[in-house]
Amino acid sequence: DAGITQSPRHKVTETGTPVTLRCHQTENHRYMYWYRQDPGHGLRLIHYSYGVKDTDKGEVSDGYSVSRSKTEDFLLTLESATSSQTSVYFCATAPGGADSYEQYFGPGTRLTVT
C-alpha cells in the first residue's frame, strides 16, 4: 500500500475558525489530491497538485485553499470553517506519467464544524 497518512483523523471545530488538514506521503508521487465525501455521495475533488508549488482548483474549491511546499506534504486549509464543510476529507496521490493510472487514497479525516 502507498504510504499515505492524514492528520488529524478526527476534528471538531467551531464555525468561523481556521482549520488545516495535512496529507503526508512517502511514495514520492508527483500528484496529490484533496476530496470531500458527504453522506450518500461519491467523492468530489476540491483541489489538486501536480508538483511542488503547483496547484489547481477542482469541482468544489470555494472556501478552501491548499499549499504544497514539499513533495511529501499537501495541506488543505479552511480559512473560516462553516457547517457546510462538515464532511469526510480524503487525500490521494498518483505517480504521474504516461503509464500512471491509479490513485492511492488515505484513510480520511472526519471534520465536524459546529
Place this chain on the structure above:
Amino acid sequence: DAKTTQPNSMESNEEEPVHLPCNHSTISGTDYIHWYRQLPSQGPEYVIHGLTSNVNNRMASLAIAEDRKSSTLILHRATLRDAAVYYCILRLNNAGNMLTFGGGTRLMVKP
C-alpha cells in the same frame, strides 16, 4: 464531462459471481473506464481499468461493450469482504489523472 450511471444497490450471495453494470453512453474515444471500491470507513481503492478490451486482474474482470457505452465489473466469487460501494469512473487520458466519482453501487453480500 462524460457521466456514468450505476444501480444504487445490488445484493449477492457469498461465493457466487457478481456482475456490476455501468452505463456510459457519452464516453469519448480517449476516456478510460476505471473501477474503484470503497470499503466501510475507508478510502477508495483501485480495482481495475480498461480502454477497449476486456481486462482481468487478481481482484476482478472488466467486460467492455464493443461500442464502449457500457461495461461490467465481474467479481468471480463474492466474499463478505467484497461488500463495498463500487464506483465506475471515466478518466480522461491526461496527465492530471483526474477522477470524477458518481454515486456508485452499494454491493451487499449475504452469507
